[in-house]
Amino acid sequence: MDYERPNVETIKCVVVGDNAVGKTRLICARACNATLTQYQLLATHVPTVWAIDQYRVCQEVLERSRDVVDDVSVSLRLWDTFGDHHKDRRFAYGRSDVVVLCFSIANPNSLQHVQTMWYPEIKHFCPRAPVILVGCQLDLRYADLEAVNRARRPLARPIRSQEILPPEKGREVAKELGIPYYETSVVAQCGIKEVFDNAIRSALISRRHLQFWKSHLRSVRRPLPQAPFLPPRPPPPVILVPDPPAQSEDHPARLLEEASCADVVLVVQERIRIYAHRIYLSTASSKFCDLFLMEDGDPPAQGRDPLLRASSFDACEGSGEAEGGGMRTSASDGTLGREGGTDLSSWSRAFESIRSGVLEDPPGYRTRRVAVVKMDSSVRPGPFRAVLKFLYTGRLDEREPDLMEVAHIAELLEVFDLRMMVANILNREAFMNQEITRAFHVRRSNRVKECLAKGTFSDVTFVLDDGNIKAHKPLLISGCDWMAAMFGGPFLESSTSE
């Protein structure tokens, strides 16, 4: 027996607290290293007193009772008690070296009883024994209580989230009583060693005062603060990513039909207006790109992006109209359809004039500035729509009735890919157009990247903590359903630029 071994301090540690706060489980976790899953634990509460006989009959329990704390060899004798307030525990308290006083962090009453019932009882039966306060079942603070309640025995009172005590509550009571405070979880295997090591420390310090000749107790430290508990990692959030729209290529074409966020009005044959978007037109046609850059007052020869620059423009770059702000739009009274503007007929065969106008935006009934571009009188609406569709999607419908007219407009706008597509269809080699469409998209995405980098033709600015990002509503609308809802609907964002 340890009692006879020299220099081994036998510590009697009594564990008290309300019914079902977790005393027996805590003792078993220390004495037998008994680990159970939360659901095994929840399903198996039997009010018990852990038998003192365990030390005699179970070799493992005896082995685990031996410990070394601060270089002192100890034999820890754990005593379980009934939680029932009316039971007589004087036998258990007798000659105890330290008392571990437990409550459950999921049961506020059990903490209240610490002050009203347990501490006075301890002080009555063993006034000199140091006491340690322990908040059991720490894991419940972070558990899914619904799942825990479902797993508990049918008659057990459900645990409610508002009953879970924060660590401050336990600390407050411990401070009032002047005793150390720890929290434990048998499920999370947390705080068990700390509780008993520090209970041993308290007992040894108290013994050192009485048995001052025991020099090997000199190195014993005061109870140490508990290391913070690292709560289990929460399950990864469930992020539902909606399936991408079945035919994302249709989006730009739909944008052309719906005219959301249009910033260009193309006037065909004096009366037909087609709403369009600078970013789509100018990343597919260098003629349009030059037109809008000049409209923005960008000098034609310097400072322009070589990618975006059109060869067609180079040819007339020296003309007086293109330079010196000759392309600047006329003053507008804000009503769409007003005649006038800048004459373009000598610059391009595709356009007659450009001017600034104001468009009433149906979703928000707010007004918005647009460029009104009058197309050459030879441009007919049907084929022109087919051309625009190509400029938005890179595709040409083989069944297009007026292919020759399409080729004519493509010629005027210097969209050579489209002219080639028409030729392929007429030569019954339409299969080759897929390659042209692919090349179109590669070129477009490079030009979009350039525009994004420089903010060219941007109509919205995202203001972030670390800077601003200029972007294009039409591209966002056709690339993302949420952006389409935000910019294409009646929200304020559809008419604001920041």
Ligand SMILES: Nc1nc2c(ncn2[C@@H]2O[C@H](COP(=O)(O)OP(=O)(O)OP(=O)(O)O)[C@@H](O)[C@H]2O)c(=O)[nH]1
């Ligand atoms: N989630 C969780 N539940 C625990 C823990 N420890 C104990 N329990 C639960 O608390 C119940 C009671 O545990 P016991 O150790 O038997 O309680 P006791 O304080 O000894 O109870 P009495 O013997 O009635 O005084 C167990 O059935 C478990 O459901 C813990 O660390 N976490």
